Amino acid sequence: MILKKEIKPISILVFLFFxxxxxxGCTEEKSNTGEDFTFTSLDGETKHLSDFYGKVIVLDCMxxxxxxxxxxxxxxxxxxxxxxxxxxxxxxxxxxxxxxxxAFMLQSVIDAFKNQVNLTLDWxxxxxxxxxxxxxxxxxxxxxxxxxxxxxxxxxxxxVGYESYTDISKKIDEAIIKN
Amino acid sequence: MNNKRKCxxxxxxxxxxxxxxxxxxEADLTFGEISVSPLSPTAQSTVTLSxxxxxxxxxEVRLTVEECDARTGICFSDIQNVSMPLISVGNYxxxxxxxxxxxxxxxxxxxxxxxxxxVRSPIWKIVYLSDDSNGNTNGNGNGDNGIPxxxxxxxxxxxxxxxxLIGRKRGK
Numbered sequence: 159m160i161l162k163k164e165i166k167p168i169s170i171l172v173f174l175f176f177x178x179x180x181x182x183g184c185t186e187e188k189s190n191t192g193e194d195f196t197f198t199s200l201d202g203e204t205k206h207l208s209d210f211y212g213k214v215i216v217l218d219c220m221x222x223x224x225x226x227x228x229x230x231x232x233x234x235x236x237x238x239x240x241x242x243x244x245x246x247x248x249x250x251x252x253x254x255x256x257x258x259x260x261a262f263m264l265q266s267v268i269d270a271f272k273n274q275v276n277l278t279l280d281w282x283x284x285x286x287x288x289x290x291x292x293x294x295x296x297x298x299x300x301x302x303x304x305x306x307x308x309x310x311x312x313x314x315x316x317x318v319g320y321e322s323y324t325d326i327s328k329k330i331d332e333a334i335i336k337n
Numbered sequence: 338m339n340n341k342r343k344c345x346x347x348x349x350x351x352x353x354x355x356x357x358x359x360x361x362x363e364a365d366l367t368f369g370e371i372s373v374s375p376l377s378p379t380a381q382s383t384v385t386l387s388x389x390x391x392x393x394x395x396x397e398v399r400l401t402v403e404e405c406d407a408r409t410g411i412c413f414s415d416i417q418n419v420s421m422p423l424i425s426v427g428n429y430x431x432x433x434x435x436x437x438x439x440x441x442x443x444x445x446x447x448x449x450x451x452x453x454x455x456v457r458s459p460i461w462k463i464v465y466l467s468d469d470s471n472g473n474t475n476g477n478g479n480g481d482n483g484i485p486x487x488x489x490x491x492x493x494x495x496x497x498x499x500x501x502l503i504g505r506k507r508g509k
Contacts, residue, residue, distance in 0.1 A: 221412065223401075223403060223412075223444060223446065223461075224403070224405070224412040225405065225412070225444075226405065226407075226410035226411060226412060227412070229410065230410075253414075254414075254416070257401065257416045257418065258401070258418075258448070258455075293414060297414060298414055299411070299413065299414060300411040300412050300413040300414050301411070301412050301414065302410070302411075318409075318411055319406075319409040319410040319411040320409070320410025320411075321410075
């Protein structure tokens with residue numbers, strides 16, 4: 159009888175533990191695996207995210223009509239300058255194609271950086287499809303959305319909104335060490 | 338490169354960018370200045386935007402409104418793309434209700450369809466939103482601010498219940 163009395167609160171505690179464990183995970187974000195996607199490069203080629211596996215990938219989901227995304231370019235340029243291309247690939251994808259952005263608009267921005275600020279954005283640029291497939295998977299909240307994928311293509315880090323070089327580089331370093 | 342200089346450069350880039358590829362293909366169509374009412378709208382309020390267009394009668398005029406949060410450096414993805422009806426000769430107007438509590442400015446662009454070709458207005462309008470609207474200034478627009486509210490409440494309740502049960506048992 160005494161044993162039964164002691165078991166009751168313990169069973170309640172066990173129940174609460176499992177209840178909390180299950181519900182505490184409700185706001186967990188998406189899985190850690192970077193879903194492969196197809197994009198169109200500026201020269202019209204069809205490419206895949208998986209083409210870049212084997213290096214740490216900095217995936218920048220951006221848009222032309224987005225001021226924070228333009229600011230982000232300065233930070234990405236620092237990454238391009240400070241990391242070996244054997245270690246890190248930068249990939250900027252215009253995810254607002256479904257809102258009317260085009261390859262011509264994206265190329266104009268790259269040209270404007272080069273001609274007006276003398277900044278060559280020397281990494282891969284591409285465009286989402288007109289259905290917004292990449293936007294829906296990777297940048298549903300807004301742009302810029304930045305992802306760092308490890309060499310196996312798993313998402314190591316993600317951030318919505320502008321981010322400084324210092325913060326991005328810390329995560330890149332961790333992702334490089336991880337592999 | 339300091340931040341002030343970067344901002345200046347960005348303004349230059351965006352201006353050139355606008356003039357370069359937003360120039361009307363159909364030279365006849367002339368876009369006037371986009372006007373906004375009220376002059377200082379607030380987040381999640383209804384804003385009326387108008388534009389005079391001359392030099393032709395477009396078959397359709399569309400307005401795109403992007404909401405951005407300058408503090409976190411985000412432009413939200415749920416862009417509003419609405420048709421602007423003709424309200425008087427050469428004048429197009431539409432009211433839109435802004436969606437994001439944390440938005441600090443909106444970016445408005447206009448395109449018009451003439452002879453089956455879409456022509457983009459060379460000037461877009463950035464409207465800064467009044468501060469007093471942003472009761473939820475820390476939000477990221479989707480209601481999740483990363484603070485464990487629901488989970489924390491459950492933990493506190495669980496601890497309370499456990500203590501009560503243990504206390505009762507000991508009392509007996």
